[in-house]
Amino acid sequence: MFIKQLIFFFLLIALQRVTAQTNTQLAQYPSPMKETVRRHERVAFEMEFSKTIxxxxxxxxxxxIYLPANTHKLKQADLLIHFHGLAPVVAYAAHQYKRPIIAVxxxxxxxxxxxxxxxxxxSTFEKLRKAVLDTVIKHLGYPLTAGKIILSGFSAGYGAIRSILSQPVYFTGIDAVILLDGLHTSYIPERKVLAEGGLxxxxxLEPIIQFARKATNKLSGKKFMFTHSEIFPGTFSSTTETxxxxxxxxxxxIKPVLKWGPLGMQQISEASKGNFYVLGFAGNTAPDHIDHFxxxxxxxxxx
Known part of the structure; x- marks a missing residue:
């Protein structure tokens, strides 16, 4: 009898663990991962070998590193450092940019x-910045200075930008920040969503808030853009919540709007002040997330 009770006890624990794991997965991925309504167009760009380092x-x-389109006797170029995402997409953004820009x-x-x-x-960010410029100068064979420094991050890439902005020595030198459906933080208590009383x-978020506040004043020279989808992770804050x-x-x-965005994206909200912009887009699936990048x-x- 005791053995039967013991077996039943262990089976009950195993069942509870499976149930807990299932609930956790559902909390993290509550939305369907397929979507066929929006176009979800994708950038296709071939990086020239001679311009790639x-x-x-x-x-x-x-x-x-991807070099500007026209490097003949170039004296200065802006520097775009992007975190998380395929290099050809970042290179295409630089290729479309109106000023000479180095894409990293x-x-x-x-x-x-x-x-x-x-x-x-x-020291990591300074090592990266210096290594990029030194390498480009060596490749070109003549001096080059960096113009504006722009940091962009897609999804998890915001982690690097947050760390960089946390350091005053770099905060001052960053001219612009673009966050593409990527800025999260924990709930308090952990995993307790806002709808259930979480905070x-x-x-x-403090370094991001400080930079955003600077960008609201055009005289600061700083610019900030944050785009977000409607994806709800469940166990940590969504980009909409942040x-x-x-x-x-x-x-x-926030102002509700109905606009077409790039590549078939559908914009549903916007907010701005000075050079600070938040743009909200429809969609809660994986393709909607990748649209931002x-x-x-x-x-x-x-x-």
């Missing part, structure tokens, strides 16, 4: 911590 041994994974693609893996940790070191853990939190902190109202060329031009 790969840096090894600088970060945990190789860094790709940094891919370090999945999860914001993969991007945040390397840049917690106060936003604002500590990790956008709303950011806007509330800055005292900026492929729209980098559009958002870079708009900013």
């Amino acid at each position: 790969v840096l090894n041994n600088l970060l945990p994974k190789p860094v790709t 693609s940094v891919n370090l893996g999945s999860g914001s911590s993969a991007y945040a940790q390397p840049f917690n070191n106060d 936003i853990d604002s500590v990790s 956008a709303n939190y950011l806007l509330n902190k800055l005292g900026i109202k 492929h729209g980098l060329f559009h958002f870079l031009h708009k900013l």
Whole structure:
């Protein structure tokens, strides 16, 4: 009898664990991963070999540099450093840019911590910036200075930008930030959503809030754009929730709109002040999320 009770007890525990795992998965991925209504067009761009440079041994994974279209006697170029996303898409954004710009693609893996940790070191970003410029100068064979420094991040890539902006020595030198459906934080208590009484853990958002506040004043020279989808992760804040939190902190109202965005995206909200912009787009699926990255060329031009 005791053995039967013991077996039943262990079976009950196993069942509870399976149920808990299932509930966790549903909480993280509540939306369908297929969507056929919006166009979800994708950027197709062939990077010229002669304009592409790969840096090894600088970060945990190789860094790709793409040179401006016309480098003849170029004296200055803006610097776009993008975190998380295929290099050809970033290169296309640079190719469409109206000013000479060097496009740098940094891919370090999945999860914001993969991007945040390397840049917690106060010398990593400066090493990256210097290595890029030195390599480009060596490739071109003549001096070149960096103009505006623009940081963009898609999805988990925001982790690197947050770490960089956390350091005052870099905060001042960054001219613009673009976050593409990527800015999250934890709930307090952990995994307790806002609808159930949870709160936003604002500590990790503070560097972003400070930069955004600067951008609301055009005289600061800083620019900030944050795009978000309607995806709801469930176990940590969605980009919609962090956008709303950011806007509330800055005292900026959201305006509902109906507009076409790039590549078939459908814009449903906007908010702005000075050179600070938040754009909301329809969709809660994986293709909707990736739309934001492929729209980098559009958002870079708009900013």
